[in-house]
Amino acid sequence: MDAFDSFFSFFTSPTFRFVISTLKVFLVIFWLSLAFWTYRDANRRGGMSGYWGIVVLLFFVFGFFIYLIVRPPEYSDDARERELEIKAKEAMISQADLVCPACMKQIDKEFIVCPYCLKKLKKSCPSCEHALKLNWTICPYCQSNT
Numbered sequence: 001m002d003a004f005d006s007f008f009s010f011f012t013s014p015t016f017r018f019v020i021s022t023l024k025v026f027l028v029i030f031w032l033s034l035a036f037w038t039y040r041d042a043n044r045r046g047g048m049s050g051y052w053g054i055v056v057l058l059f060f061v062f063g064f065f066i067y068l069i070v071r072p073p074e075y076s077d078d079a080r081e082r083e084l085e086i087k088a089k090e091a092m093i094s095q096a097d098l099v100c101p102a103c104m105k106q107i108d109k110e111f112i113v114c115p116y117c118l119k120k121l122k123k124s125c126p127s128c129e130h131a132l133k134l135n136w137t138i139c140p141y142c143q144s145n146t
């Protein structure tokens, strides 16, 4: 019964008790970190951070898994950043009309010739002198043929 005795004495030894108490401390730190991480993650995603922090504190990994399932899909910072990116692209597209197609320099909507590379951009109406697109056959301002 020597093997059994030494096996049994291991569980009452100071080493075993030390391991157990270390594990307990680790578990508590892990638990608190998990709650803190959930709180911060929910905060960044624009969710109910305080609520989810408490849920994980109360239910530990079970609360954490529920949070992972129902959490908002992306960081609110990312969403805002992408929105700004889209707006910047839209602004670029609307500005594309105001750029010379030959030299890409900025031009005015009413320009008939590009002042930088002298490319003909538009024609002027012979009767009202509005700037017209080159492929227009009638002036939309005064109805005269061009």
Ligand SMILES: [Zn+2]
Binding pocket: 100, 101, 102, 103, 104, 105, 114, 115, 116, 117, 118, 119
């Ligand atoms: Zn030009």
Ligand SMILES: [Zn+2]
Binding pocket: 125, 126, 127, 128, 129, 130, 139, 140, 141, 142, 143, 144
């Ligand atoms: Zn005209």
